[in-house]
Amino acid sequence: MIRLGLRDWDHVVPLATGMVGVAGFTVRVDSRDVTPDVLAEPSLDGGETSFSRYVQARAAGDDRLVGLPAFVMRGFRQRCVLVRADSPLRSLGELAGARIGLTGWPDSGNTWTRALLRAEGVDLTGVEWRVGPLVLGESGKDRLGSRPLPSYVSAMAEGESLEEELAAGRLDAILTPFMPRELFTPASRFRHLLHDHRAAERDYWAATGFVPGIHLVTLKREIVEAHPALPGALLAGLERSKRRWVERRRLLADTTPWLLGELTESALLFGDDWMPYGAEPNAEMTRAFCEELYAQGIWPEPIDPGVVFPEAALATVPADSALLTAPAAVPAALPAV
The missing domain is CATH 3.40.190.10 (Periplasmic binding protein-like II)
Known part of the structure; x- marks a missing residue:
């Protein structure tokens, strides 16, 4: 059982409720009201983490968290x-x-x-x-x-x-x-x-060419070392969850009276995916963020963007991720979100 602490973002709901799964793993999502401190909670294997705090940690040589280039919180400012x-x-x-x-x-x-x-x-x-x-x-x-x-x-x-x-x-x-x-x-x-x-x-x-990333999903290094396939599998599972949410909202456009129009306009402007996962699609955004942390005095020296997502397996999301909508394993006793 892999336990993640995440706020109940719409695009994470399919994963949290078991509509989609993570190949080879059973994942439990604990819904949170605020962003968890993953390292401070022994019961968590990973969860939602501030991009700023994660980048600063990696710049300092602290690799206790492995960041997935899956920005669950993202938005224009x-x-x-x-x-x-x-x-x-x-x-x-x-x-x-x-x-x-x-x-x-x-x-x-x-x-x-x-x-x-x-x-x-x-x-x-x-x-x-x-x-x-x-x-x-x-x-x-x-x-x-x-x-x-x-x-x-x-x-x-x-x-x-x-x-x-x-x-x-x-x-x-x-x-x-x-x-x-x-x-x-x-x-x-x-x-x-x-x-x-x-x-x-x-x-x-x-x-x-990007929408700023705010929070990403991280995993504790010890769980990654115990299960080397987990980061890639979870990244693919998060991609399936996102794709599932888009498909369902285009069918059940009930969030606002004009949601269907919003979804159509967004697709025409941004293409098929306005919040891509993977290190490569987010490389320019990551570089710009590292530059801002230094320029604004948040971090005392320039940050090499290469330290943020060094794992080669996370460069891109597997090409078939959007097609695998059935859960690989049914999570047990998931909380409602």
Whole structure:
């Protein structure tokens, strides 16, 4: 039994529920509300891991986790910058010298978002950065990382939250991967900085050819050494799960009234797969991320992208992965997700 800790991403549900399997292995997926610390949980063989923290570990020579180039959390970041509804700010470049709150300093998603600001000429060292929870009561997250914070970054005080600091005008903007609940209401105090973030994201895709990776799946090295075939088999299983989800959603387009149109538009823009697995399809994205970690001072020296996914077996996903939709072994007593 291989036990993984993952949040219940839609495209992982077929694997978690046993609709697809991992050849030669029985896999149990434990659904999590927050990203697990895989190394800190003896009962886990692997699970969802921050791309930033994983890359930093590999750059430091720490190979206790074997990363699979399967980014279960992935997304454009232009949508992740919020301001007050009455804010005069309308562009990323206008955030130069601003007071900006964010949910975690070394976080993968926030690193990608800060890269957008850098691309618009914003000097990150001239911004007053404050790190804290989006809403009060959030816990179970390392927001500051293991390295000393730069002088222009500070942690929020106990009892403060990004939502309320922004609403009170003590912040000009916030960076958050997840949206405040009130953003989905007519009376929201907040809005996206970019009025048409979708157009900005299309332009980003045209310029880079990738959607930024945020979290990936990792396995503990001891389980890989005991089962050398596991990384490749699990990568293929995750690919089957993703393909199964797409097939079912194209048939049962029930998530939103317009999901079928979204799926069609995405296929026409991105091709058959907007979130490819494998080291080779993600090589340019991995290189760009390593460069940003160094450029933003998250890591003190340049990072060789080759240390991130050195395993040759993970370069690409087996060509027949999308065709093997039947589970190789039925997982026992899987939790609902």
